[in-house]
Amino acid sequence: MSLVESRVTLTLTYIALAILLVITLFPVALLLLNSVKPAAQIVQNPLAWPETFRWDNFTRAWQDARFGQTMWNSIVLTATTIVLVCTTASLTAYVLARRKIRTWKIVTFYLLATTTAPIQLFLFPLYFGFARLGLINNPFAVALIYTAVYSPFAIMLLRTYFLAVPKELEEAALIDGATHWQVFTRVMLPIVSPGILTVALIIGLYSWNEFLIATTFLQRADRMTAVVSFFLLSGQYSSDWGEIMAAALIIVLPVVVLFVFLQRRFIEGMAGGSVKG
Template identity: 85%
Template sequence: MKHEVKLVESRTTLLLTYGALGIALIVTLFPIALLVLNSMKPATQIVQNPLAWPETFRWDNFTRAWDDARFSTTMLNSAILTATTIILVCSTASLTAYVLARRKVKSWKIVTFYLLGTTTAPIQLFLFPLYFGFAKLGLINNPFAVALIYTAIFSPFAVMLLRTYFLAIPRELEEAAQIDGANHWQIFTRVMLPIVSPGILTVALIIGLYSWNEFLIATTFLQGADNMTAIVSFFLLSGQYSSDWGEIMAAALIIVLPVVVLFILLQRRFIEGMAGGSVKG
Protein backbone atom coordinates (compact mmCIF):
# COMPACT_ATOMS: atom_id res chain seq x y z
CA MET A 1 0.00 0.00 0.00
CA LYS A 2 2.79 2.40 0.94
CA HIS A 3 4.60 1.50 -2.27
CA GLU A 4 1.51 2.37 -4.34
CA VAL A 5 1.12 5.71 -2.54
CA LYS A 6 4.77 6.59 -3.16
CA LEU A 7 4.38 5.59 -6.82
CA VAL A 8 1.33 7.85 -7.21
CA GLU A 9 3.15 10.72 -5.50
CA SER A 10 6.20 10.30 -7.74
CA ARG A 11 4.01 10.28 -10.86
CA THR A 12 2.16 13.38 -9.66
CA THR A 13 5.43 15.15 -8.97
CA LEU A 14 6.73 14.15 -12.40
CA LEU A 15 3.57 15.39 -14.13
CA LEU A 16 3.68 18.70 -12.24
CA THR A 17 7.36 19.12 -13.11
CA TYR A 18 6.81 18.46 -16.81
CA GLY A 19 3.74 20.70 -16.76
CA ALA A 20 5.70 23.57 -15.23
CA LEU A 21 8.54 23.05 -17.72
CA GLY A 22 6.04 22.97 -20.59
CA ILE A 23 4.49 26.26 -19.49
CA ALA A 24 7.93 27.83 -19.12
CA LEU A 25 8.87 26.58 -22.60
CA ILE A 26 5.72 28.08 -24.14
CA VAL A 27 6.28 31.41 -22.40
CA THR A 28 9.90 31.47 -23.57
CA LEU A 29 9.35 30.41 -27.18
CA PHE A 30 6.13 32.33 -27.86
CA PRO A 31 7.81 35.74 -28.43
CA ILE A 32 10.40 34.14 -30.72
CA ALA A 33 7.72 32.31 -32.70
CA LEU A 34 5.73 35.54 -32.98
CA LEU A 35 8.84 37.36 -34.18
CA VAL A 36 9.52 34.75 -36.88
CA LEU A 37 5.87 34.73 -37.95
CA ASN A 38 5.56 38.51 -38.28
CA SER A 39 8.92 38.92 -39.99
CA MET A 40 7.37 37.37 -43.11
CA LYS A 41 4.17 39.44 -43.18
CA PRO A 42 3.29 42.76 -44.79
CA ALA A 43 2.95 45.61 -42.31
CA THR A 44 -0.82 45.94 -42.79
CA GLN A 45 -1.46 42.32 -41.82
CA ILE A 46 0.69 42.67 -38.69
CA VAL A 47 -1.38 45.65 -37.57
CA GLN A 48 -4.66 43.83 -38.27
CA ASN A 49 -3.76 40.56 -36.52
CA PRO A 50 -0.20 39.82 -35.35
CA LEU A 51 -1.20 36.25 -34.40
CA ALA A 52 -2.55 35.27 -37.83
CA TRP A 53 -0.70 33.10 -40.34
CA PRO A 54 0.84 35.13 -43.20
CA GLU A 55 -1.46 35.46 -46.18
CA THR A 56 1.57 36.12 -48.38
CA PHE A 57 5.16 35.50 -47.39
CA ARG A 58 7.15 38.72 -47.75
CA TRP A 59 10.74 37.46 -48.01
CA ASP A 60 11.76 40.88 -49.24
CA ASN A 61 11.36 42.11 -45.64
CA PHE A 62 14.77 40.61 -44.91
CA THR A 63 16.52 42.13 -47.91
CA ARG A 64 15.02 45.56 -47.24
CA ALA A 65 15.93 45.34 -43.54
CA TRP A 66 19.50 44.33 -44.41
CA ASP A 67 19.91 47.25 -46.81
CA ASP A 68 18.04 49.94 -44.85
CA ALA A 69 19.77 49.12 -41.56
CA ARG A 70 23.15 48.79 -43.31
CA PHE A 71 23.72 45.49 -41.53
CA SER A 72 26.68 44.62 -43.74
CA THR A 73 28.53 47.45 -41.95
CA THR A 74 26.83 47.71 -38.58
CA MET A 75 26.88 44.00 -37.80
CA LEU A 76 30.60 43.92 -38.60
CA ASN A 77 31.04 46.85 -36.20
CA SER A 78 29.09 44.98 -33.53
CA ALA A 79 31.15 41.83 -34.08
CA ILE A 80 34.45 43.72 -33.79
CA LEU A 81 33.28 45.60 -30.68
CA THR A 82 31.95 42.43 -29.05
CA ALA A 83 35.09 40.40 -29.83
CA THR A 84 37.36 43.17 -28.51
CA THR A 85 35.34 43.41 -25.30
CA ILE A 86 35.39 39.65 -24.77
CA ILE A 87 39.17 39.49 -25.21
CA LEU A 88 39.79 42.40 -22.84
CA VAL A 89 37.37 41.20 -20.16
CA CYS A 90 38.48 37.56 -20.21
CA SER A 91 42.20 38.42 -20.13
CA THR A 92 42.02 41.04 -17.36
CA ALA A 93 39.36 39.27 -15.28
CA SER A 94 41.13 35.90 -15.35
CA LEU A 95 44.40 37.45 -14.16
CA THR A 96 42.66 39.42 -11.41
CA ALA A 97 40.55 36.47 -10.30
CA TYR A 98 43.62 34.22 -10.09
CA VAL A 99 45.44 36.67 -7.84
CA LEU A 100 42.41 37.20 -5.60
CA ALA A 101 41.86 33.45 -5.29
CA ARG A 102 45.48 32.46 -4.61
CA ARG A 103 46.77 35.38 -2.55
CA LYS A 104 45.58 36.48 0.87
CA VAL A 105 44.18 39.97 0.39
CA LYS A 106 43.84 41.80 3.71
CA SER A 107 41.35 44.27 2.27
CA TRP A 108 39.23 41.58 0.61
CA LYS A 109 36.00 42.96 2.13
CA ILE A 110 36.74 46.36 0.60
CA VAL A 111 37.50 44.72 -2.76
CA THR A 112 34.24 42.74 -2.56
CA PHE A 113 32.28 45.89 -1.74
CA TYR A 114 33.92 47.66 -4.69
CA LEU A 115 33.16 44.83 -7.11
CA LEU A 116 29.53 44.60 -5.95
CA GLY A 117 29.15 48.38 -6.07
CA THR A 118 30.51 48.70 -9.59
CA THR A 119 28.35 45.78 -10.74
CA THR A 120 25.12 47.29 -9.45
CA ALA A 121 25.81 50.99 -10.10
CA PRO A 122 23.85 52.29 -13.13
CA ILE A 123 25.94 53.50 -16.05
CA GLN A 124 23.88 56.70 -16.18
CA LEU A 125 25.87 57.95 -13.18
CA PHE A 126 29.07 57.99 -15.23
CA LEU A 127 27.73 58.68 -18.70
CA PHE A 128 28.17 62.47 -18.84
CA PRO A 129 31.64 62.59 -17.21
CA LEU A 130 32.77 59.78 -19.50
CA TYR A 131 31.43 61.52 -22.59
CA PHE A 132 33.09 64.85 -21.83
CA GLY A 133 36.37 63.13 -20.94
CA PHE A 134 36.36 61.02 -24.10
CA ALA A 135 35.42 64.06 -26.18
CA LYS A 136 38.42 65.95 -24.80
CA LEU A 137 40.67 63.02 -25.69
CA GLY A 138 39.16 62.71 -29.19
CA LEU A 139 37.83 59.19 -28.53
CA ILE A 140 34.24 59.70 -29.73
CA ASN A 141 33.42 57.34 -32.62
CA ASN A 142 36.27 55.07 -31.52
CA PRO A 143 35.11 51.43 -31.13
CA PHE A 144 38.17 50.49 -29.07
CA ALA A 145 37.35 53.26 -26.58
CA VAL A 146 33.80 51.89 -26.25
CA ALA A 147 35.28 48.42 -25.70
CA LEU A 148 37.27 49.87 -22.79
CA ILE A 149 34.06 51.22 -21.26
CA TYR A 150 32.40 47.83 -21.65
CA THR A 151 35.44 46.19 -20.06
CA ALA A 152 35.23 48.48 -17.04
CA ILE A 153 31.51 47.76 -16.67
CA PHE A 154 31.57 43.98 -17.13
CA SER A 155 34.91 43.09 -15.51
CA PRO A 156 33.69 43.10 -11.84
CA PHE A 157 31.08 40.45 -12.63
CA ALA A 158 33.64 38.39 -14.55
CA VAL A 159 36.20 38.65 -11.73
CA MET A 160 33.72 37.46 -9.09
CA LEU A 161 32.57 34.54 -11.25
CA LEU A 162 36.05 33.38 -12.30
CA ARG A 163 37.37 33.63 -8.74
CA THR A 164 35.03 30.79 -7.74
CA TYR A 165 36.60 28.58 -10.42
CA PHE A 166 40.13 29.24 -9.24
CA LEU A 167 39.11 28.60 -5.61
CA ALA A 168 37.78 25.18 -6.65
CA ILE A 169 41.17 24.10 -8.02
CA PRO A 170 43.22 22.12 -5.45
CA ARG A 171 46.39 23.89 -4.35
CA GLU A 172 48.26 20.60 -4.75
CA LEU A 173 48.23 21.09 -8.53
CA GLU A 174 49.92 24.45 -8.16
CA GLU A 175 52.45 23.10 -5.68
CA ALA A 176 53.26 20.15 -7.96
CA ALA A 177 53.89 22.54 -10.86
CA GLN A 178 56.17 24.66 -8.65
CA ILE A 179 58.16 21.56 -7.69
CA ASP A 180 58.58 20.81 -11.41
CA GLY A 181 60.15 24.27 -11.80
CA ALA A 182 57.24 26.20 -13.31
CA ASN A 183 57.02 29.91 -12.53
CA HIS A 184 53.78 31.75 -11.72
CA TRP A 185 53.08 32.68 -15.32
CA GLN A 186 53.56 29.11 -16.53
CA ILE A 187 51.32 27.83 -13.73
CA PHE A 188 48.63 30.30 -14.70
CA THR A 189 48.73 29.69 -18.45
CA ARG A 190 49.48 25.95 -18.58
CA VAL A 191 47.77 24.62 -15.45
CA MET A 192 45.05 27.03 -14.34
CA LEU A 193 43.61 28.35 -17.59
CA PRO A 194 42.86 24.92 -19.15
CA ILE A 195 41.00 23.91 -15.97
CA VAL A 196 38.90 27.10 -15.75
CA SER A 197 38.21 27.23 -19.49
CA PRO A 198 34.48 26.40 -18.98
CA GLY A 199 34.23 29.44 -16.73
CA ILE A 200 36.02 31.65 -19.26
CA LEU A 201 33.65 30.42 -21.98
CA THR A 202 30.68 31.24 -19.73
CA VAL A 203 32.02 34.74 -19.13
CA ALA A 204 32.66 35.18 -22.86
CA LEU A 205 29.09 34.19 -23.76
CA ILE A 206 27.48 36.44 -21.14
CA ILE A 207 29.70 39.43 -21.89
CA GLY A 208 29.28 38.89 -25.62
CA LEU A 209 25.49 38.90 -25.25
CA TYR A 210 25.57 42.10 -23.20
CA SER A 211 27.95 43.82 -25.60
CA TRP A 212 25.99 42.77 -28.70
CA ASN A 213 22.71 44.11 -27.30
CA GLU A 214 24.01 47.22 -25.50
CA PHE A 215 22.36 50.41 -26.75
CA LEU A 216 22.91 53.41 -24.45
CA ILE A 217 26.70 53.60 -24.57
CA ALA A 218 26.86 52.59 -28.24
CA THR A 219 24.47 55.31 -29.35
CA THR A 220 26.24 57.91 -27.16
CA PHE A 221 29.86 57.26 -28.12
CA LEU A 222 29.47 55.89 -31.66
CA GLN A 223 27.59 58.61 -33.49
CA GLY A 224 29.04 58.26 -36.98
CA ALA A 225 27.05 56.35 -39.58
CA ASP A 226 30.07 54.16 -40.35
CA ASN A 227 30.72 53.37 -36.67
CA MET A 228 27.26 52.60 -35.28
CA THR A 229 26.40 49.10 -34.11
CA ALA A 230 23.64 46.82 -35.36
CA ILE A 231 21.34 47.51 -32.40
CA VAL A 232 21.55 51.27 -33.04
CA SER A 233 20.85 50.91 -36.76
CA PHE A 234 17.91 48.65 -35.86
CA PHE A 235 16.52 51.39 -33.61
CA LEU A 236 16.75 53.91 -36.44
CA LEU A 237 14.45 51.78 -38.61
CA SER A 238 11.49 52.95 -36.55
CA GLY A 239 10.10 56.19 -37.96
CA GLN A 240 8.61 59.05 -35.96
CA TYR A 241 5.15 58.84 -37.53
CA SER A 242 5.04 55.47 -39.29
CA SER A 243 6.97 52.22 -39.24
CA ASP A 244 7.18 49.18 -41.48
CA TRP A 245 6.67 46.50 -38.82
CA GLY A 246 7.40 43.66 -41.21
CA GLU A 247 10.81 45.12 -41.96
CA ILE A 248 11.43 45.85 -38.26
CA MET A 249 10.54 42.27 -37.28
CA ALA A 250 12.85 40.93 -39.98
CA ALA A 251 15.68 43.17 -38.76
CA ALA A 252 15.11 42.01 -35.18
CA LEU A 253 15.32 38.38 -36.30
CA ILE A 254 18.57 39.07 -38.16
CA ILE A 255 20.10 40.57 -35.00
CA VAL A 256 18.87 37.80 -32.71
CA LEU A 257 19.79 34.87 -34.97
CA PRO A 258 23.61 34.90 -34.50
CA VAL A 259 23.26 34.94 -30.71
CA VAL A 260 20.70 32.12 -30.69
CA VAL A 261 22.81 29.94 -33.01
CA LEU A 262 25.95 30.55 -30.93
CA PHE A 263 24.15 29.69 -27.70
CA ILE A 264 22.68 26.49 -29.17
CA LEU A 265 26.12 25.36 -30.33
CA LEU A 266 27.74 26.10 -26.94
CA GLN A 267 24.85 25.47 -24.56
CA ARG A 268 26.37 22.34 -23.00
CA ARG A 269 29.63 24.10 -22.19
CA PHE A 270 27.67 27.12 -20.94
CA ILE A 271 25.60 25.01 -18.53
CA GLU A 272 28.71 23.22 -17.31
CA GLY A 273 30.39 26.57 -16.76
CA MET A 274 27.47 27.99 -14.79
CA ALA A 275 27.30 24.82 -12.66
CA GLY A 276 31.03 25.05 -11.96
CA GLY A 277 30.71 28.71 -11.02
CA SER A 278 28.16 27.90 -8.31
CA VAL A 279 30.95 26.59 -6.05
CA LYS A 280 31.22 28.93 -3.08
CA GLY A 281 34.58 30.39 -2.21
Protein backbone atom coordinates in the same frame (compact mmCIF):
# COMPACT_ATOMS: atom_id res chain seq x y z
CA MET B 1 7.61 7.76 -1.92
CA SER B 2 5.30 5.31 -3.70
CA LEU B 3 5.30 4.62 -7.41
CA VAL B 4 2.03 6.50 -7.91
CA GLU B 5 3.36 9.58 -6.09
CA SER B 6 6.54 9.57 -8.12
CA ARG B 7 4.56 9.38 -11.37
CA VAL B 8 2.31 12.24 -10.27
CA THR B 9 5.34 14.33 -9.35
CA LEU B 10 6.99 13.57 -12.69
CA THR B 11 3.80 14.42 -14.58
CA LEU B 12 3.41 17.74 -12.75
CA THR B 13 7.05 18.54 -13.44
CA TYR B 14 6.63 17.92 -17.16
CA ILE B 15 3.45 20.01 -17.23
CA ALA B 16 5.21 22.90 -15.49
CA LEU B 17 8.18 22.65 -17.87
CA ALA B 18 5.83 22.56 -20.88
CA ILE B 19 4.07 25.71 -19.67
CA LEU B 20 7.39 27.48 -19.14
CA LEU B 21 8.55 26.37 -22.60
CA VAL B 22 5.42 27.82 -24.22
CA ILE B 23 5.85 31.11 -22.32
CA THR B 24 9.51 31.30 -23.34
CA LEU B 25 9.03 30.43 -27.01
CA PHE B 26 5.88 32.49 -27.60
CA PRO B 27 7.72 35.82 -28.22
CA VAL B 28 10.16 34.04 -30.54
CA ALA B 29 7.32 32.41 -32.48
CA LEU B 30 5.54 35.78 -32.71
CA LEU B 31 8.73 37.38 -34.04
CA LEU B 32 9.12 34.66 -36.68
CA LEU B 33 5.46 34.95 -37.68
CA ASN B 34 5.44 38.72 -38.06
CA SER B 35 8.81 38.92 -39.83
CA VAL B 36 7.20 37.55 -43.03
CA LYS B 37 3.94 39.52 -42.88
CA PRO B 38 2.99 42.85 -44.47
CA ALA B 39 3.00 45.80 -42.08
CA ALA B 40 -0.73 46.40 -42.47
CA GLN B 41 -1.57 42.84 -41.45
CA ILE B 42 0.67 43.07 -38.39
CA VAL B 43 -1.15 46.20 -37.24
CA GLN B 44 -4.51 44.57 -37.91
CA ASN B 45 -3.80 41.28 -36.11
CA PRO B 46 -0.26 40.36 -35.02
CA LEU B 47 -1.40 36.85 -34.02
CA ALA B 48 -2.93 35.93 -37.39
CA TRP B 49 -1.29 33.62 -39.91
CA PRO B 50 0.28 35.53 -42.85
CA GLU B 51 -2.07 36.00 -45.79
CA THR B 52 0.95 36.59 -48.02
CA PHE B 53 4.57 35.86 -47.17
CA ARG B 54 6.77 38.95 -47.56
CA TRP B 55 10.27 37.48 -47.77
CA ASP B 56 11.50 40.81 -49.08
CA ASN B 57 11.20 42.12 -45.50
CA PHE B 58 14.62 40.58 -44.83
CA THR B 59 16.31 42.09 -47.89
CA ARG B 60 14.86 45.52 -47.19
CA ALA B 61 15.86 45.30 -43.52
CA TRP B 62 19.40 44.27 -44.45
CA GLN B 63 19.76 47.18 -46.87
CA ASP B 64 17.97 49.91 -44.89
CA ALA B 65 19.78 49.08 -41.64
CA ARG B 66 23.10 48.59 -43.49
CA PHE B 67 23.59 45.34 -41.62
CA GLY B 68 26.56 44.42 -43.79
CA GLN B 69 28.56 47.23 -42.13
CA THR B 70 26.86 47.57 -38.76
CA MET B 71 26.92 43.85 -37.93
CA TRP B 72 30.63 43.77 -38.73
CA ASN B 73 31.09 46.72 -36.36
CA SER B 74 29.19 44.79 -33.68
CA ILE B 75 31.30 41.68 -34.25
CA VAL B 76 34.57 43.63 -33.94
CA LEU B 77 33.39 45.51 -30.84
CA THR B 78 32.04 42.38 -29.16
CA ALA B 79 35.15 40.30 -29.92
CA THR B 80 37.46 43.06 -28.63
CA THR B 81 35.43 43.36 -25.43
CA ILE B 82 35.46 39.60 -24.85
CA VAL B 83 39.25 39.42 -25.24
CA LEU B 84 39.85 42.38 -22.92
CA VAL B 85 37.40 41.22 -20.24
CA CYS B 86 38.55 37.59 -20.23
CA THR B 87 42.21 38.62 -20.09
CA THR B 88 41.96 41.19 -17.30
CA ALA B 89 39.31 39.32 -15.30
CA SER B 90 41.15 35.99 -15.34
CA LEU B 91 44.39 37.58 -14.14
CA THR B 92 42.63 39.55 -11.39
CA ALA B 93 40.47 36.61 -10.30
CA TYR B 94 43.53 34.35 -10.03
CA VAL B 95 45.31 36.81 -7.76
CA LEU B 96 42.22 37.35 -5.60
CA ALA B 97 41.70 33.60 -5.26
CA ARG B 98 45.29 32.65 -4.44
CA ARG B 99 46.57 35.61 -2.43
CA LYS B 100 45.47 36.50 1.07
CA ILE B 101 44.28 40.10 0.94
CA ARG B 102 43.58 41.88 4.22
CA THR B 103 41.23 44.33 2.55
CA TRP B 104 39.24 41.60 0.79
CA LYS B 105 35.94 42.89 2.22
CA ILE B 106 36.65 46.32 0.79
CA VAL B 107 37.53 44.79 -2.58
CA THR B 108 34.33 42.74 -2.53
CA PHE B 109 32.26 45.81 -1.69
CA TYR B 110 33.94 47.72 -4.51
CA LEU B 111 33.26 44.97 -7.06
CA LEU B 112 29.63 44.63 -6.00
CA ALA B 113 29.14 48.39 -6.02
CA THR B 114 30.59 48.81 -9.49
CA THR B 115 28.48 45.91 -10.75
CA THR B 116 25.24 47.50 -9.57
CA ALA B 117 26.09 51.16 -10.28
CA PRO B 118 24.19 52.45 -13.36
CA ILE B 119 26.32 53.58 -16.28
CA GLN B 120 24.22 56.76 -16.55
CA LEU B 121 26.13 58.14 -13.54
CA PHE B 122 29.38 58.15 -15.52
CA LEU B 123 28.08 58.78 -19.03
CA PHE B 124 28.53 62.55 -19.22
CA PRO B 125 32.00 62.69 -17.60
CA LEU B 126 33.12 59.84 -19.86
CA TYR B 127 31.76 61.54 -22.95
CA PHE B 128 33.46 64.88 -22.29
CA GLY B 129 36.71 63.15 -21.35
CA PHE B 130 36.68 60.99 -24.48
CA ALA B 131 35.78 64.02 -26.60
CA ARG B 132 38.81 65.89 -25.23
CA LEU B 133 41.01 62.90 -26.12
CA GLY B 134 39.48 62.55 -29.59
CA LEU B 135 38.14 59.07 -28.85
CA ILE B 136 34.55 59.58 -30.02
CA ASN B 137 33.69 57.12 -32.84
CA ASN B 138 36.57 54.89 -31.73
CA PRO B 139 35.40 51.26 -31.29
CA PHE B 140 38.42 50.31 -29.16
CA ALA B 141 37.64 53.15 -26.73
CA VAL B 142 34.06 51.86 -26.44
CA ALA B 143 35.45 48.35 -25.81
CA LEU B 144 37.46 49.82 -22.92
CA ILE B 145 34.27 51.23 -21.42
CA TYR B 146 32.56 47.86 -21.79
CA THR B 147 35.55 46.21 -20.14
CA ALA B 148 35.34 48.55 -17.15
CA VAL B 149 31.59 47.96 -16.84
CA TYR B 150 31.60 44.16 -17.21
CA SER B 151 34.90 43.22 -15.54
CA PRO B 152 33.65 43.28 -11.90
CA PHE B 153 31.02 40.66 -12.69
CA ALA B 154 33.54 38.56 -14.62
CA ILE B 155 36.09 38.78 -11.79
CA MET B 156 33.59 37.65 -9.16
CA LEU B 157 32.49 34.73 -11.33
CA LEU B 158 35.97 33.56 -12.36
CA ARG B 159 37.25 33.78 -8.79
CA THR B 160 34.90 30.95 -7.84
CA TYR B 161 36.45 28.75 -10.53
CA PHE B 162 39.98 29.40 -9.30
CA LEU B 163 38.91 28.69 -5.72
CA ALA B 164 37.58 25.30 -6.84
CA VAL B 165 41.01 24.27 -8.19
CA PRO B 166 43.04 22.38 -5.52
CA LYS B 167 46.11 24.27 -4.38
CA GLU B 168 48.10 21.03 -4.55
CA LEU B 169 48.16 21.26 -8.35
CA GLU B 170 49.71 24.70 -8.20
CA GLU B 171 52.21 23.66 -5.53
CA ALA B 172 53.24 20.57 -7.51
CA ALA B 173 53.89 22.68 -10.61
CA LEU B 174 55.98 25.15 -8.60
CA ILE B 175 58.02 22.29 -7.10
CA ASP B 176 58.68 21.00 -10.62
CA GLY B 177 60.27 24.33 -11.49
CA ALA B 178 57.40 26.18 -13.16
CA THR B 179 57.11 29.92 -12.72
CA HIS B 180 53.92 31.55 -11.48
CA TRP B 181 53.15 32.69 -15.03
CA GLN B 182 53.56 29.15 -16.34
CA VAL B 183 51.34 27.84 -13.56
CA PHE B 184 48.67 30.36 -14.50
CA THR B 185 48.82 29.78 -18.28
CA ARG B 186 49.52 26.05 -18.45
CA VAL B 187 47.81 24.69 -15.34
CA MET B 188 45.09 27.04 -14.15
CA LEU B 189 43.69 28.40 -17.41
CA PRO B 190 42.98 24.97 -19.00
CA ILE B 191 41.17 23.89 -15.83
CA VAL B 192 38.99 27.01 -15.59
CA SER B 193 38.37 27.21 -19.35
CA PRO B 194 34.63 26.38 -18.90
CA GLY B 195 34.33 29.44 -16.68
CA ILE B 196 36.14 31.62 -19.20
CA LEU B 197 33.80 30.36 -21.92
CA THR B 198 30.82 31.19 -19.72
CA VAL B 199 32.13 34.69 -19.14
CA ALA B 200 32.81 35.12 -22.86
CA LEU B 201 29.23 34.13 -23.76
CA ILE B 202 27.65 36.40 -21.16
CA ILE B 203 29.86 39.38 -21.94
CA GLY B 204 29.40 38.79 -25.67
CA LEU B 205 25.62 38.85 -25.25
CA TYR B 206 25.78 42.04 -23.18
CA SER B 207 28.07 43.77 -25.67
CA TRP B 208 26.07 42.67 -28.72
CA ASN B 209 22.81 44.05 -27.29
CA GLU B 210 24.19 47.19 -25.62
CA PHE B 211 22.60 50.39 -26.90
CA LEU B 212 23.17 53.41 -24.64
CA ILE B 213 26.98 53.53 -24.71
CA ALA B 214 27.15 52.55 -28.38
CA THR B 215 24.76 55.26 -29.52
CA THR B 216 26.55 57.87 -27.36
CA PHE B 217 30.16 57.20 -28.40
CA LEU B 218 29.71 55.79 -31.93
CA GLN B 219 27.85 58.50 -33.80
CA ARG B 220 29.20 58.18 -37.33
CA ALA B 221 27.14 56.10 -39.74
CA ASP B 222 30.09 53.84 -40.58
CA ARG B 223 30.77 53.17 -36.86
CA MET B 224 27.24 52.30 -35.70
CA THR B 225 26.49 48.89 -34.26
CA ALA B 226 23.67 46.64 -35.45
CA VAL B 227 21.45 47.45 -32.46
CA VAL B 228 21.72 51.19 -33.10
CA SER B 229 20.97 50.82 -36.81
CA PHE B 230 17.99 48.63 -35.90
CA PHE B 231 16.65 51.38 -33.63
CA LEU B 232 16.91 53.89 -36.48
CA LEU B 233 14.54 51.80 -38.61
CA SER B 234 11.63 53.02 -36.51
CA GLY B 235 10.19 56.21 -38.01
CA GLN B 236 8.88 59.20 -36.09
CA TYR B 237 5.32 58.97 -37.40
CA SER B 238 5.08 55.55 -39.03
CA SER B 239 7.04 52.29 -39.05
CA ASP B 240 7.21 49.27 -41.32
CA TRP B 241 6.68 46.62 -38.68
CA GLY B 242 7.34 43.77 -41.05
CA GLU B 243 10.77 45.16 -41.85
CA ILE B 244 11.44 45.87 -38.15
CA MET B 245 10.52 42.31 -37.17
CA ALA B 246 12.77 40.92 -39.88
CA ALA B 247 15.62 43.15 -38.73
CA ALA B 248 15.13 42.00 -35.12
CA LEU B 249 15.31 38.38 -36.27
CA ILE B 250 18.55 39.07 -38.16
CA ILE B 251 20.13 40.56 -35.02
CA VAL B 252 18.93 37.78 -32.71
CA LEU B 253 19.81 34.86 -34.99
CA PRO B 254 23.64 34.89 -34.57
CA VAL B 255 23.35 34.91 -30.78
CA VAL B 256 20.81 32.07 -30.77
CA VAL B 257 22.90 29.93 -33.11
CA LEU B 258 26.04 30.50 -31.04
CA PHE B 259 24.26 29.62 -27.81
CA VAL B 260 22.72 26.46 -29.30
CA PHE B 261 26.17 25.21 -30.32
CA LEU B 262 27.77 26.06 -26.97
CA GLN B 263 24.84 25.49 -24.60
CA ARG B 264 26.31 22.33 -23.04
CA ARG B 265 29.62 24.03 -22.24
CA PHE B 266 27.73 27.08 -20.99
CA ILE B 267 25.59 25.03 -18.58
CA GLU B 268 28.66 23.12 -17.38
CA GLY B 269 30.45 26.39 -16.81
CA MET B 270 27.61 27.92 -14.82
CA ALA B 271 27.32 24.77 -12.69
CA GLY B 272 31.08 24.68 -12.13
CA GLY B 273 31.08 28.28 -10.93
CA SER B 274 28.60 27.72 -8.14
CA VAL B 275 31.32 27.38 -5.48
CA LYS B 276 31.24 29.78 -2.58
CA GLY B 277 34.41 31.70 -1.92
